Amino acid sequence: xxxxxxxxxxxxxxxxxxxxxxxxxxxxxxxxxxxxxxxxxxxxxxxxxxxxxxxxxxxxxxxxxxxxxxxxxxxxxxxxxxxxxxxxxxxxxxxxxxxxxxxxxxxxxxxxxxxxxxxxxxxxxxxxxxxxxxxxxxxxxxxxxxxxxxxxxxxxxxxxxxxxxxxxxxxxxxxxxxxxxxxxxxxxxxxxxxxxxxxxxxxxxxxxxxxxxxxxxxxxxxxxxxxxxxxxxxxxxxxxxxxxxxxxxxxxxxxxxxxxxxxxxxxxxxxxxxxxxxxxxxxxxxxxxxxxxxxxxxxxxxxxxxxxxxxxxxxxxxxxxxxxxxxxxxxxxxxxxxxxxxxxxxxxxx
Ligand code: ATP
Ligand code: MG
Ligand code: MG
Numbered sequence: 001x002x003x004x005x006x007x008x009x010x011x012x013x014x015x016x017x018x019x020x021x022x023x024x025x026x027x028x029x030x031x032x033x034x035x036x037x038x039x040x041x042x043x044x045x046x047x048x049x050x051x052x053x054x055x056x057x058x059x060x061x062x063x064x065x066x067x068x069x070x071x072x073x074x075x076x077x078x079x080x081x082x083x084x085x086x087x088x089x090x091x092x093x094x095x096x097x098x099x100x101x102x103x104x105x106x107x108x109x110x111x112x113x114x115x116x117x118x119x120x121x122x123x124x125x126x127x128x129x130x131x132x133x134x135x136x137x138x139x140x141x142x143x144x145x146x147x148x149x150x151x152x153x154x155x156x157x158x159x160x161x162x163x164x165x166x167x168x169x170x171x172x173x174x175x176x177x178x179x180x181x182x183x184x185x186x187x188x189x190x191x192x193x194x195x196x197x198x199x200x201x202x203x204x205x206x207x208x209x210x211x212x213x214x215x216x217x218x219x220x221x222x223x224x225x226x227x228x229x230x231x232x233x234x235x236x237x238x239x240x241x242x243x244x245x246x247x248x249x250x251x252x253x254x255x256x257x258x259x260x261x262x263x264x265x266x267x268x269x270x271x272x273x274x275x276x277x278x279x280x281x282x283x284x285x286x287x288x289x290x291x292x293x294x295x296x297x298x299x300x301x302x303x304x305x306x307x308x309x310x311x312x313x314x315x316x317x318x319x320x321x322x323x324x325x326x327x328x329x330x331x332x333x334x335x336x337x338x339x340x341x342x343x344x345x346x347x348x349x350x
Pocket of ligand 1: 145176177178206259
């Protein structure tokens with residue numbers, strides 16, 4: 001059978017690997033860190049830094065197609081592996097989501113609404129950005145931010161210069177603060193033949209910058225629901241995308257605002273493992289393998305709750321609940337803020 005190469009061996013790589021195995025594929029993980037969660041379930045693991053061209057080359061040669069679980073793959077590594085095997089989702093999807101300014105320019109070019117924003121690369125830019133966007137606002141690093149890391153909120157009382165210093169004076173975007181009623185996300189998928197399907201939007205609640213719960217169904221009226229699905233399809237088509245994507249949205253009385261996109265399976269899509277016959281991981285593997293997409297119809301109402309740090313030690317209690325699907329990542333150390341697992345509680349039929 002064919003082998004799927006996965007860049008990144010975290011929990012997303014692990015769950016992709018399980019889905020791939022279930023469909024009869026072999027998996028080969030490339031991961032710089034030692035003892036990755038995906039290592040326990042993959043057929044093969046290469047532990048090497050992205051700078052190791054030989055390791056990358058033999059990884060690429062050993063697989064039929066390459067996909068990834070995170071968007072911060074160095075450009076030089078991509079240059080190399082792309083010449084050997086197809087990398088899906090494509091380069092443009094990666095480049096677009098790696099940089100918040102490029103991302104917002106792309107989304108705006110599609111006619112989609114983003115938060116008001118300004119680029120910050122110099123002290124002069126910062127002054128102009130605060131002038132343009134105002135406060136309250138959020139200063140975010142253009143690259144590498146996740147789980148609310150790499151962002152500082154600006155209020156009337158905040159000194160923008162110290163906020164930027166806190167972020168290491170790296171290139172940033174200043175975003176106007178959106179007064180949203182709630183947050184939702186759409187997990188969309190696009191196949192190699194251009195077919196698109198979306199899972200139902202989920203409603204997301206964050207705690208300390210980290211996703212806490214995703215609840216299905218989300219509070220959306222019919223037109224908001226349709227808007228969310230259509231804009232996701234627009235993004236997927238515009239990027240000639242293949243695979244699963246997460247689209248994070250703010251819901252406001254004046255319509256949906258796109259927060260950010262992730263060119264991969266997404267934490268807010270974990271509910272699909274117990275809420276649908278075909279989940280986001282199988283959907284992604286199907287897409288990158290060139291198969292037809294599955295039916296992502298939701299059969300149940302679900303609440304997904306992340307288990308962060310020590311919360312994972314509550315497993316004895318959690319496993320008592322017969323309506324809960326338990327997903328643990330097998331990570332050794334329950335550090336604060338670390339995603340250790342999640343639970344999907346079925347709350348009724350869809
Ligand atoms: P992720 O782990 O989802 O990749 P991230 O570190 O990339 O997160 P964002 O998604 O940009 O960060 O922001 C994290 C959260 O902060 C959002 O889900 C939202 O709750 C809040 N937030 C971000 N930007 C804004 C904004 N412009 N207005 C209001 N709230 C915001
Ligand atoms: Mg993000
Ligand atoms: Mg986010």
